[in-house]
Amino acid sequence: MTRPTSRNAADTDPGPEQVRREDELVARVVESFAASPDPRLRLLMQALTRHLHAFIREVRLTEDELFAAIRFLTDAGHLTDDERQELILLSDVLGASMQTITVNNQAFGDATEATVLGPFHTESSPEIEPGGDVAGAASGMPCWVEGTVRDGQGLPVPHARIEVWEADDRGRYDVQYADDRVAGRAHLRTDASGGYRFWAVKPTPYPIPDDGPVGAMLRAVGRSPVRASHLHFLVTAPGYRRLVTHIFVEGDEQLVVGDSVFGVRDSLIKPFEDQAGGTPAPDGRDLGGRPWTRTRFDIVLAPEG
Numbered sequence: 001m002t003r004p005t006s007r008n009a010a011d012t013d014p015g016p017e018q019v020r021r022e023d024e025l026v027a028r029v030v031e032s033f034a035a036s037p038d039p040r041l042r043l044l045m046q047a048l049t050r051h052l053h054a055f056i057r058e059v060r061l062t063e064d065e066l067f068a069a070i071r072f073l074t075d076a077g078h079l080t081d082d083e084r085q086e087l088i089l090l091s092d093v094l095g096a097s098m099q100t101i102t103v104n105n106q107a108f109g110d111a112t113e114a115t116v117l118g119p120f121h122t123e124s125s126p127e128i129e130p131g132g133d134v135a136g137a138a139s140g141m142p143c144w145v146e147g148t149v150r151d152g153q154g155l156p157v158p159h160a161r162i163e164v165w166e167a168d169d170r171g172r173y174d175v176q177y178a179d180d181r182v183a184g185r186a187h188l189r190t191d192a193s194g195g196y197r198f199w200a201v202k203p204t205p206y207p208i209p210d211d212g213p214v215g216a217m218l219r220a221v222g223r224s225p226v227r228a229s230h231l232h233f234l235v236t237a238p239g240y241r242r243l244v245t246h247i248f249v250e251g252d253e254q255l256v257v258g259d260s261v262f263g264v265r266d267s268l269i270k271p272f273e274d275q276a277g278g279t280p281a282p283d284g285r286d287l288g289g290r291p292w293t294r295t296r297f298d299i300v301l302a303p304e305g
């Protein structure tokens with residue numbers, strides 16, 4: 001095996017007998033899962049064992065560090081309930097959520113790239129007509145969003161279901177308020193030519209909940225908890241792969257700092273064209289002289305399977 005790299009290579013060079021003992025332990029633990037009747041579970045547990053032991057050996061993990069890690073996970077578990085999921089946050093900030101999505105959404109031609117679902121999707125949202133308003137009571141600059149849903153051959157996908165959700169300009173989702181409001185979320189259908197259009201509010205950056213152990217970890221390593229400004233999409237149509245994605249705002253400074261959950265794909269960064277107050281809206285809506293913005297997101301769905 002490769003000799004482990006240590007924090008202080010000079011004083012922790014394990015030597016051949018030490019390496020033999022460590023190898024022997026890994027083999028014994030891997031073997032302990034060999035009789036699992038579920039082959040997938042056997043694969044998962046044996047690979048987890050190999051990678052976990054390789055990590056412990058590479059960093060020469062101290063016993064204090066192991067107990068600190070256990071304390072961290074214990075604290076994260078204690079903080080987790082129906083409304084707060086600290087362990088999903090941990091998966092997100094480690095890029096594990098995004099990597100799992102990447103693995104499970106194989107590149108397919110020019111199909112739109114997927115990104116994280118996030119913790120603020122809900123199972124129910126109001127349906128709106130084409131050109132309707134996703135924002136409802138959510139505050140922010142009015143934002144006209146339009147585009148098409150097509151397949152890999154460029155053919156329109158009529159009647160596709162598009163679900164959209166977003167934070168308001170205070171960086172909060174409706175479910176983060178205590179008053180049961182439903183705002184900043186809705187679903188609609190594409191028309192016969194695969195087109196769609198709706199009003200929303202311009203996305204703004206917001207921090208992931210950072211008052212728990214994950215936030216403390218981010219502070220300790222000098223990382224920002226803030227997510228780049230984004231608008232969530234979930235697009236489904238029979239015969240096509242379910243698409244969970246966002247669009248991001250071109251020019252958003254947080255794209256330079258880095259999105260705290262690694263959700264950004266370059267192909268998902270879209271120009272938002274800000275319009276001066278009084279500029280006529282595309283659908284003739286009276287915006288009362290307020291400035292507004294507009295963007296376009298053309299979606300390509302991969303076939304199912």
Ligand SMILES: [Fe+2]
Pocket residue numbers: 118120166167230232
């Ligand atoms: Fe979000």
